[in-house]
Amino acid sequence: MKKFLLILSAILLLCTVFSPAEKAHAAAEEERQAELDEKIDELLEGLDTEELQKYLSGLEDFKGISVKEKLKQLITGELKLDYSSLFEASLSFLWEEGKAMIPAFALILAVTLLCGLLGSSNNDFLHSTMSDIIYFVAYLSAGGAVLACLIGVLQAGFGAISEMKKQMEIVYPLLLTLMSASGGAVSAGIFRPAVVFLSGALSDLFLSVVLPCSVAVIILAFIGNLSTDVRTEKLGEFFKSVTKWLLGITLTVFSLFLTVQGITAAQYDGISLRAAKYVVSGSVPIVGSFLSGGMELVVAGSALIKNALGSFSIFLLIGTIARPVLLLAAFQLFLRLSAAATEPAGGKISSFLSRLAGDCGYFLAGILCIAFLYFLTLVLLVCSTGVLL
C-alpha cells in the first residue's frame, strides 16, 4: 500500500512539473522577462550618465569603462568580482609602499643610534648645550624623514575625500531621479536634503576642520618634543578632543536620522504604491492588472537600474578609499616598527614615533567616517526598493 502511494505521488509530481499549464506559465515568464530587458535598455538610453562617464575617464583605474555597459552587466548578473586577485593586489600594494619607506627607516635608525651614542658621552667631554644641539638636529632629521613620508599619505587622504565629494555630487542626483521614477517620490524627498547636506556642508566640514585638526595633532606631536620650554601637549589634546566630538556627533546624529527617516518614508511610499495598484485592479475586474503593466515595467526597470547604479557607486567608493587606507596602514606599521627598533638606543625619538603612530589614527578615522556615511546613504537608497515593491 505504501509503495503504491509513493508511486502515485511521484506520478502526480511528474505530471505537475511537465504539464502544459506549467510550460505555458514558464513561456509567459520568459516573455515578461524579455519585455523587461527591452524596457531596461530603453530606460538606460534615457538616463544621462555623461557626467559620471566623464569622471570615470579621468581616473586611471576606470579608464575605458562604459557606465551603461557596466550597469547592464550588473543588472543581468554578468559582472563577477575576483576576490582573490583583489586581495593579492592589496598585499602587493602594501609591500611596495613598505619597501618605499625602507630608506626613511634606515635614516631614522642611524640618526637615533648616533644620537644615543653622543648622548651617552654628555658628561665626559661634550658640553650640555652641544648635546642639546645634537639632539635637536637628530630629532629634526628623523622628523623630516617621517614627515616626508607623511606628506604623501596626507595628500592621498585629502584627495580621497575630495573624490568622494565629487562622486556624491554626480551619483546622488541620478539615484534620486531613479528612486522617484520607481515610485519612491516621498523617499526621494526625504533623502534629497540629507544627501545635499552630506555632499556639501558635511564634506566641507571634514575637509576644512576635521582632517586639518588631525593634521594639527600630528604636527603638534612633532614640534612638542623640540623644546622643553614650549610644550604643546595640551593643545594637541584639545585638537584630538575636537576631532573626536565632531566624528562622534556626525556619525551618531546623521546616520540615525537618515536610517529612521529613510525607512519610514519607504514604508509610506510602499503603502501608497500598493494602494494605487489595488484601486486600479479593483475598479477593473477582468483586466485591471494589465492596465498598469506599463507603469510596473517602468517602476521595476527604474528600480533595477537604481540598484545597479548603487552597487557600481559602492565599488567606486571602495576603489577611492582603498589606496589612502592601505597607505596609512603601511605608514602606521612603519612608525611602530621604527619606534620598536629605536627604543634600545634611548632618547625621545622612539616615544615620538610611537605617539605619531597613534595620532595618525585620527586622520584615518576622519576618512573612514565620511566614507561610512556615503556608504550608508548608498545602501539606504538601494535598499528602499525592497520596501516599496
Place this chain on the structure above:
Amino acid sequence: MKAYVLSVAGAVLLSAVLAIIAPSGRTGKFIKGISKVFVLSVLVSPFFGLLKGNTPSFSGKNAFESDVSYFTACADLLEEEDSKEIQALLQEQFELETEVTTKRSSVDLSLKKITVKLVSFGINEQGGHIDIVSDVQAYLEKRYGCETEVLP
C-alpha cells in the same frame, strides 16, 4: 586652518631655536619669556577673529536637480504603452477601431490627457455615433480620472 597650523609650528620652531641659542642669565630668561608670549599670541589669534564675527561657513550646493531627460524618456515609454492598452480596451468594450494618444507628466509620470480618434465604428449604428463619443469619453474619464477628448 592650514595657515594656522603652519604658523603655530613656525612659532614653536623659532622658540625652540631661540631657547637653544639664547645666552644663560637674565637676558636668556627674557628672550625665552618673549618667545613664550609670542607662541601664546599665535595660538589664540583665531579666537580674536571669532569674536569679531568671522565665523567659517560650510554652504555647499543648495539642491540636486533631477534628470529631466530620464523622466521624459519614462513618460514617452508609458505613453506608448498606454495608447496600446486603451486601444485594446476600446476594441474589447465598444468594438471600436481607434487611434489613441496619451500625455503623461514628465514630473510625476501621472496621466494628464487621453485623445481618442475614432477610425471605425464597427457594428454600432449610424445614428448612435454621438452616443458612442459621449459614452467613450465618460468611460475613459471615469476609469483614468484625467481629461479625455474623443474625436469622431
